[in-house]
Amino acid sequence: MNAVVILLLAVVLGCSPAAAQALRLPSPPPARFEPVPGTRLPLDAILRDDEGREVKLASLFDRPIVLVPGYYTCPNLCSTLFEGVLQALALSGLAAGDYRLVGLSVDPRDGAAAAATRKRAYAALLPGGAADLTLLTGDAATLAQLEAALGYRAVPDAASGQLAHAAGFVVLAPDGRIAHAFSGVRFDPAGLRAAVKAAGHDAPAPSFGQLVLLLCAHYAPTSGRHTGAALAGVRAGVLLLPLLFLCWLWRRRGGRT
Structure with a gap:
């Protein structure tokens, strides 16, 4: 009986507000990546490419687009994410010209120099090389519009100056709609191939x-x-x-x- 009483007391004490407060986990950062299929990106958005030239987003949509949000000066997750996309594309069996790979920096502090540095590293791993790769930058207002359409939010960290963000990318149809979304940093090449083909209406x-x-x-x-x-x-x-x-x-x- 004494053992039962002790057990009941332990349960009661464990459920007390103080114990619950001690066990409460910190809230995750409010960064998110929640794309909604069918959402159309603002195609009239004006950005800059990796050579510093102005680019209207609509001008890139001559084929399905694999769009990877992140930022080029990220010291951690972004390069891992982009390399995962490159690896999946290389193993997918997709030919050069089947898609356009586009990086989008969500950090308005990134400029053409940072984009060009990343492009040189990434183009060597892409089947179509630099011809199928565009890295974009933009001002804060334009990037906010694109992030809203993508269901994406990056949160600045005041202490480090970095951005807290989720990992993932989208496949866009030639009319600018979100056709498919992938989360994580490693991806199934067959699934990516199917998404690109479907976005281009090549697959039933x-x-x-x-x-x-x-x-x-x-x-x-x-x-x-x-x-x-x-x-x-x-x-x-x-x-x-x-x-x-x-x-x-x-x-x-x-x-x-």
Whole structure:
């Protein structure tokens, strides 16, 4: 009995406000990346390319665009993200000219010099080289419009001068709409190929079987495991198929048991 009383007291004390306060985790930074498919980017936005020339965003949309937001002076995540995109593109089987790879600095302090430095490093890893790569910079107001359309928010850190931000990129259709979004820093080349082809309207809508296969292959690179949705879909299919077979058999027999 004494052991039960001690256990109950421990539970009560553990649930006290003081204990809850001690266990409360700090809030994550308000950075986000939540693109909404179908959202159109402001194509009249004026930016600057890696040579410092003014570029109207619409002028880049002669093919699907793989757009990677970040910033060129980032010492941590951005280069890892961009290298992950380059690796997936190199392994995707996409040919030069199938897409345009565009980097977008969300830091208005970045200029053409920083963009040019990154371009020299990245172009060597891209199948189409520099011809298929454009790195953009812009002023604060223009970047704010683009970030809003992308569902993207980077938060300045006053202590370090860096930007807290999420990792991911979007595939854009030639009319400027968001066709697909990818999160993380490592990506499935086949999934990226399918997204680019679909954005360019070169691929038919996937069949039900293809959707199931894509779901089952939905791999989370950050955890090294298949996603919960994929596993749930597989379990549901295992349970549902026998039931559908029994219903078919019952109907075939005219509803007789």
